[in-house]
Amino acid sequence: MLEPLSQGLIGSRFRWAITGAAGFVGSHLVESLLALGQEVVGMDNFLSGSTKNLEEATEKLTDDQRRRFTFIEGDIRNPEDCLALCRGVDIVLHQAALVSVPRSFEDPLLNNQCNVDGFLNVLLAAKKSGARSFVYASSAAVYGDGGEKILTEDASLNPKSPYAVAKMTDELYSQVFASDLNIAGLRYMNVYGPRQDPTSPYSGVISIWLSRIAQGQQPVIFGDGKNTRDFIYVKDVVQANIKAALFKGEKHEVFNIGTGHSVTLLDLLSVIRELYSEKTGKVAPEGTFAPFREGDIRYSKADISKAEKMLNYKPTYDLREGLDRTIDWFIFQRTG
Numbered sequence: 001m002l003e004p005l006s007q008g009l010i011g012s013r014f015r016w017a018i019t020g021a022a023g024f025v026g027s028h029l030v031e032s033l034l035a036l037g038q039e040v041v042g043m044d045n046f047l048s049g050s051t052k053n054l055e056e057a058t059e060k061l062t063d064d065q066r067r068r069f070t071f072i073e074g075d076i077r078n079p080e081d082c083l084a085l086c087r088g089v090d091i092v093l094h095q096a097a098l099v100s101v102p103r104s105f106e107d108p109l110l111n112n113q114c115n116v117d118g119f120l121n122v123l124l125a126a127k128k129s130g131a132r133s134f135v136y137a138s139s140a141a142v143y144g145d146g147g148e149k150i151l152t153e154d155a156s157l158n159p160k161s162p163y164a165v166a167k168m169t170d171e172l173y174s175q176v177f178a179s180d181l182n183i184a185g186l187r188y189m190n191v192y193g194p195r196q197d198p199t200s201p202y203s204g205v206i207s208i209w210l211s212r213i214a215q216g217q218q219p220v221i222f223g224d225g226k227n228t229r230d231f232i233y234v235k236d237v238v239q240a241n242i243k244a245a246l247f248k249g250e251k252h253e254v255f256n257i258g259t260g261h262s263v264t265l266l267d268l269l270s271v272i273r274e275l276y277s278e279k280t281g282k283v284a285p286e287g288t289f290a291p292f293r294e295g296d297i298r299y300s301k302a303d304i305s306k307a308e309k310m311l312n313y314k315p316t317y318d319l320r321e322g323l324d325r326t327i328d329w330f331i332f333q334r335t336g
């Protein structure tokens with residue numbers, strides 16, 4: 001996996017700042033960039049991230065690679081923390097956020113503080129520090145429910161939650177502030193993989209289901225199970241971040257980051273149950289249904305050809321392969 005990524009980095013050592021470094025996506029960025037010989041400074045306030053994620057991200061690295069990592073416990077709502085993080089860095093990968101659609105309805109002000117004010121603090125600190133690139137996590141949530149249409153980046157945006165409004169606002173700010181800084185917004189589809197936190201009821205469906213299955217509990221399907229999603233393995237999201245950071249394009253570009261394929265939740269569950277049985281020799285509990293949730297999108301299908309063409313982004317894990325690795329982590333490593 002490191003091979004295709006390392007191409008753009010051969011002979012270069014950059015200093016990367018990662019917000020949300022103790023989170024799910026952030027900790028995979030830390031791990032891959034250090035393994036690629038880069039210097040990394042990470043920041044997190046542990047709102048949803050953990051030191052365990054950072055320990056796991058660095059445990060397989062050499063001492064030399066580990067020495068190139070610095071961690072700052074800090075908050076993106078604090079401009080001083082953001083300036084300290086960005087001092088002397090070449091590239092900023094902004095992942096920190098209050099990551100939950102339901103929680104953004106419960107506490108829209110906290111959502112705005114972290115996901116708009118915090119975003120702006122990091123963006124302005126990146127500019128002030130003279131960084132060359134700023135890559136940030138947007139979300140497919142900005143599209144709202146596009147029906148069965150395949151969404152391209154120029155589709156109209158129709159945010160359905162405070163969380164999605166914040167991500168859309170971040171894109172607008174990026175457009176305004178993108179002079180002398182390359183900015184790329186990555187509209188992630190549904191990311192999954194090891195270290196995704198299953199303890200929050202608002203986390204990704206795959207981590208929650210796997211955690212329940214590992215404990216012999218039934219996975220809960222909100223709605224009729226016919227909602228569709230494009231599930232993207234976390235290492236492909238790492239790939240997208242690195243390629244976007246090294247890309248010299250127009251001042252601000254947004255890219256859909258997924259696999260280009262979507263599945264219904266019912267189909268997803270049947271693949272998970274099948275793989276689980278193959279690996280453990282046990283039958284996984286069947287799904288149980290609960291009512292649809294506010295703000296949940298019915299269909300999600302995005303075109304990834306812009307990222308393929310402009311970034312040379314190429315998803316390398318199909319659903320079975322990604323699930324295979326994720327199940328290993330949830331069943332055998334974490335809970336096994």
Ligand SMILES: NC(=O)c1ccc[n+]([C@@H]2O[C@H](COP(=O)([O-])OP(=O)(O)OC[C@H]3O[C@@H](n4cnc5c(N)ncnc54)[C@H](O)[C@@H]3O)[C@@H](O)[C@H]2O)c1
Binds near residue numbers: 114
């Ligand atoms: N996981 C997905 O499916 C998905 C989909 C679309 C977009 N995204 C976006 O990707 C990014 C990473 O998400 P994730 O899945 O890794 O979530 P995560 O919750 O695991 O990571 C977010 C990290 O940000 C940190 N954080 C939150 N508020 C902070 C603050 N005020 N100051 C400093 N740190 C703070 C948290 O402690 C956590 O470690 C987020 O911006 C999210 O909105 C994720």
